[in-house]
Amino acid sequence: MKLIHVTEPTAPSAGHAGGGHGQLDVMGALFVFMLATFIGVMVVQRVSRLLHTPLMSLTNAISAIAVVGAIIVSAGKDYPIYITALGLVAIFCSTTNIVSGFLITDRMLKMFKKREPSSTGASK
Amino acid sequence: MNAETLVQLLYLVSTGLFIMSLRWMSDPETARKGVFSGVAAMALAVAGTLAGVFAIGGTHYWWILAAFAVGAGVGYPLAQVPLTAVPQRTALSHAFGGLAAGLVGSAKYFLYFGQKNEAALSPFIVIALVAEILLGFLTFTGSLLAAGKLQEVKWIPQRPVTYPMQNVSNLGLFLLALGLGVALVLNPLAAWAPYAFLLVILLSLAFGVLLIIPIGGADMPTVISILNSYAGLSAVAMGFVLNNKLLIIAGALDGSSGLILSIIMCKAMNRSFANVLFGAFGQAQQSAAAGEQKSYKADTPESAAQVLAQANLVVIVPGYGMAVAQAQHKVRELYDLLKKRGVTVKFAIHPVAGRMPGHMNVLLAEAEIPYDDLVEMDEINGDMPQADVALIIGANDVVNPAARADKGSPIYGMPIIDADKARTVYAIKRSKNPGFAGIDNELYFLDKTFMLFGDAKAVVGELAKALSGEGMH
Numbered sequence: 167m168k169l170i171h172v173t174e175p176t177a178p179s180a181g182h183a184g185g186g187h188g189q190l191d192v193m194g195a196l197f198v199f200m201l202a203t204f205i206g207v208m209v210v211q212r213v214s215r216l217l218h219t220p221l222m223s224l225t226n227a228i229s230a231i232a233v234v235g236a237i238i239v240s241a242g243k244d245y246p247i248y249i250t251a252l253g254l255v256a257i258f259c260s261t262t263n264i265v266s267g268f269l270i271t272d273r274m275l276k277m278f279k280k281r282e283p284s285s286t287g288a289s290k
Numbered sequence: 291m292n293a294e295t296l297v298q299l300l301y302l303v304s305t306g307l308f309i310m311s312l313r314w315m316s317d318p319e320t321a322r323k324g325v326f327s328g329v330a331a332m333a334l335a336v337a338g339t340l341a342g343v344f345a346i347g348g349t350h351y352w353w354i355l356a357a358f359a360v361g362a363g364v365g366y367p368l369a370q371v372p373l374t375a376v377p378q379r380t381a382l383s384h385a386f387g388g389l390a391a392g393l394v395g396s397a398k399y400f401l402y403f404g405q406k407n408e409a410a411l412s413p414f415i416v417i418a419l420v421a422e423i424l425l426g427f428l429t430f431t432g433s434l435l436a437a438g439k440l441q442e443v444k445w446i447p448q449r450p451v452t453y454p455m456q457n458v459s460n461l462g463l464f465l466l467a468l469g470l471g472v473a474l475v476l477n478p479l480a481a482w483a484p485y486a487f488l489l490v491i492l493l494s495l496a497f498g499v500l501l502i503i504p505i506g507g508a509d510m511p512t513v514i515s516i517l518n519s520y521a522g523l524s525a526v527a528m529g530f531v532l533n534n535k536l537l538i539i540a541g542a543l544d545g546s547s548g549l550i551l552s553i554i555m556c557k558a559m560n561r562s563f564a565n566v567l568f569g570a571f572g573q574a575q576q577s578a579a580a581g582e583q584k585s586y587k588a589d590t591p592e593s594a595a596q597v598l599a600q601a602n603l604v605v606i607v608p609g610y611g612m613a614v615a616q617a618q619h620k621v622r623e624l625y626d627l628l629k630k631r632g633v634t635v636k637f638a639i640h641p642v643a644g645r646m647p648g649h650m651n652v653l654l655a656e657a658e659i660p661y662d663d664l665v666e667m668d669e670i671n672g673d674m675p676q677a678d679v680a681l682i683i684g685a686n687d688v689v690n691p692a693a694r695a696d697k698g699s700p701i702y703g704m705p706i707i708d709a710d711k712a713r714t715v716y717a718i719k720r721s722k723n724p725g726f727a728g729i730d731n732e733l734y735f736l737d738k739t740f741m742l743f744g745d746a747k748a749v750v751g752e753l754a755k756a757l758s759g760e761g762m763h
Contacts, residue, residue, distance in 0.1 A: 192414045195530055195538060202539040205309060206546030212316040215641070216661050218551060218648030219376060221315050222518055226383045228308055228328060229521050229544035231537055234339045235394040235528045240357070241340075241348030245401060250350055252397035254357045259390035261361025262368065263383045264332055269369035270379065272325045274652050278318040281660035 220274045227267025233260035293345030300338030301536040307331035308540050312547070318661060335536055373656045374613050377514065377645040381437035384517045388429025391524035392491070395422035398531055399487055403479065411478035415531055420471040422527035423487075424494045429520040431498030436513060439502070440645055451503040460500050467493040505566070507610070508687060510645045512555040512566045519548025551647045558641035558667075560693075560703035589740035591749055594716050595756035601678035603634045605670060607707050608650050609643050611684015611720055615746035621683065622657035623754040631757075636663055638670040638680075638707045640688035671708045680712035682733075684720070684746045690731045715739040718749045 213221050233256075239245075240253030308331045314324030340354075371379050399419050402410045438446040470486045470493070477483060505513050522544025529537030556563060598604060606625075612618060628635050637659070643650045651664055674680070682689055689709040692699040709715055710733050717734055719741060733739060742749045 191533055195533065195535070198535050199526060199530075199538050199542055202542035203546050206312070206543040207550060209309065209312045209316075209543075210547045210550045213312070214316060214318060214321075215554075215639075215666055216318060216648065216651045216655075216664060217315055217321055218554075219380075219646060219652045220321065220648070221312075221547060222380055222514070222551065222647060223376070223383070224311065224315065224325065224328060225518060225522065225544040225547045226380065226387065227332070228311065228540050229387050229518075229525050230390070231308075231332070231335060231540035232387065232390045232394060232525050232528055233332075234335055234534060234537055235532050236390060237336070237339045237343060237354060238532060239394055239397045239401075240350055240354050241343040242401070243347055243349050246404060249397045249401050249404075250353070252393045254350075254353055256390040256393040256397075257354060257357035258361040258364075259386040259393070261358050262365040263386050263390075265362045265365030266368035266379070267365075267383060268325055268329050268332075269366065270371075270376070271328075272322060273369065274373070274376075274655070275318070275321045275325065277652070277655040277658070278321070278661050279655070279658060280318075281662045 216278065217275070220271045223267050223274070224271045227264050227271065230260040230263035230267060233257060233264065236260055293342060297338045297342035297345075300334050300341070301534075304331040304334040304338065305536055305539050307334070308543060312543060335540075372616075373652055374616055375441070376652060377510065377649065378437045378440040380646060381433045381440060381514055381517070384514070384521045385430050385433035385437065387521035388426045388433060388517075388524060390426070391521070391528050392423050392426030392430060392494070394528055395419050395426060395524075395531065396487070396491065399423075399478075400484065403484055403487075406479060408479060413475050416475045416478050417471075418527045418530035420474060420490060422524050422531060423491055424467060424471070424497075425520045425524035425527060427491055427494035428498035428501065429517055429524060431495045432502045433498075433517050433521075435499055435502040436505075436510065436517065439507070440510065447503070448507065450506040456500075456504060460497070463493055463497055463500070467497065507645065508642070509559075509566050511642045511647050511649070512552055512559070512561075514646050515548050515551035515555055516563070516566075517548070519545050519552060522546075522548055555642055555647060558705060559701075560705065586734055586741045587739065588743060589716070591742060591752035592756045594740065594742060595753050597714060597716070598628060598633070598679055598681070598753065599631055599757060601628075601633050603636070603673070603677045604628060604679045604681060605636050605638050605674065605677045605709075605712060607638045607640070607643075607680060607682045607685045607689055607709055608654065609640075609683065609685025609688060610645060610649075611686075611718070611746050613644055613649065613653055613684070615684065615720075615748075617683060617745075617747040617750050618653045618657040618659075620747050620750040620754060621654070622659055624750055624757070625659055625663075627754055627757040636665050636670060636673070638667065638674075638709075639664050640667050640685070640707055643685055643688055667705060667707050674708040674711040677712040678714065680709040680715045682709055682715065682717040682719075683750065684718060686719075686731055689733055692730075692732055696732075709733060710736060710739075713738065716742055718742045718744070718746050720745060 236253050236256035240250055240257055307327045311324045311328035314320040368379055439448060467490050470490050474483055474486055522541045525541030526538050526545060529541055625635050637654060639650050654664055655661060687701055689707050691710045693701045693704040693706045696702055715738055734741060
């Protein structure tokens with residue numbers, strides 16, 4: 167089973183071929199999807215409500231994992247030029263999200279501070 | 291070890307790091323570790339992909355590098371926006387995410403079509419491709435429009451736009467797109483197929499716009515969460531197309547995060563998904579007429595400051611008005627002055643206060659208010675009867691007692707912060723107009739309520755000035 171496909175323009179790649187092998191891939195992918203969704207739901211339910219905004223910008227950056235697909239499309243050899251162009255624009259979009267998503271999440275998280283013990287002591 | 295195995299191992303580690311990244315967000319203490327973990331995961335994913343592509347003889351490396359560089363160049367300034375603009379930035383990045391997925395999906399389809407690659411265009415792949423471009427492109431235009439609304443771009447209507455037969459025509463368009471999708475699944479290589487594909491793209495773009503125009507500002511937290519979920523799901527669909535498990539998992543993490551946030555937002559407004567998406571708040575005006583006879587009691591910041599100074603417990607309820615006025619730093623001044631006098635100050639945070647989940651927490655954290663004093667609605671409501679003063683800064687619907695009592699009110703059933711149970715209520719409000727939902731707020735007409743009209747930043751500034759002036763005796 168191939169994880170990466172840069173399909174040759176002429177021959178269909180093995181991973182995409184029909185028949186038993188392809189069927190297995192489909193089911194495997196669906197299992198992975200279901201399990202990942204459950205993990206996601208359980209992990210996110212535990213995220214502090216204080217951090218819902220940073221959570222969203224972090225998941226923005228994570229969903230920019232689309233960059234993987236964009237690279238695969240852009241790097242294909244002998245692809246028509248417009249295919250490469252679409253891939254490159256997608257790389258641009260995803261990179262924008264990766265960079266801005268992680269940076270702004272960290273910027274926000276740095277601001278969350280606990281009350282300093284000294285300041286509460288002084289106020290009373 | 292061959293290149294294929296290496297790539298898979300890198301993806302495996304990357305997947306684990308992505309999960310830990312979200313896991314560490316459970317506590318502000320560990321949250322920054324979560325960001326580093328996410329960055330590491332992404333770096334591994336990109337490195338692994340480049341290595342894998344290189345091993346099979348990929349090309350265009352300079353172009354790819356250039357796209358990275360331009361993306362980083364645009365992304366960096368987008369991360370430096372003021373925190374009041376975070377909802378817009380988030381919507382904009384959903385748009386980028388949707389566009390990337392849509393473009394990759396389109397590229398894959400036209401590539402396979404050009405190759406007459408029947409094996410690659412199996413029914414499952416075509417279903418995934420159609421899902422990818424539908425979700426991707428509707429997220430693109432929908433999020434752009436949402437960002438425009440949040441940024442208050444002039445030519446984009448702020449109020450919900452509704453017209454007769456809206457839901458019926460939207461549903462019709464959606465069914466048309468779905469029908470074309472089915473036709474594509476059955477005949478992916480027909481001569482008309484590329485045109486059908488393009489039509490699906492156009493319909494998705496239109497659909498994104500049509501979904502968002504009937505939605506008002508108060509519903510933005512829910513809508514942003516739903517779009518977040520769509521952006522994730524489009525990445526999942528891409529993972530199905532490319533048979534790439536890393537994409538499926540990372541996309542599913544994003545999708546479920548958006549899903550949970552939307553459920554929390556919907557619960558906080560006592561509305562269903564369907565109601566938010568298809569039941570525009572436009573019909574809310576009827577109840578306004580009843581309240582017209584009543585009158586407000588206005589007060590001056592000076593006398594309000596005296597009441598605040600005498601209090602033991604002050605609960606501040608911030609809302610979108612605080613964000614618009616950028617009043618959080620003045621609020622911090624007020625907080626410090628009250629603390630200095632021995633007053634306990636808490637902030638009551640309603641889940642849908644502001645324009646995105648957690649909006650108020652981030653603004654108050656920016657003003658360096660310790661997060662221990664930011665209290666969730668359910669926790670603070672028990673303390674409200676003990677509060678001497680509830681100070682409402684630019685919040686409206688989230689403190690409207692009509693949600694508890696008035697069955698005719700459009701917000702009936704929505705959980706609210708019980709500001710009306712405090713001994714005295716001060717409400718800072720920009721103008722005498724009702725809030726975004728167009729609903730009058732009974733709270734403002736109570737005997738114990740005093741209004742402080744004006745810009746939130748200016749009024750809070752005056753409160754702080756009055757308090758610090760008194761302190762100099």
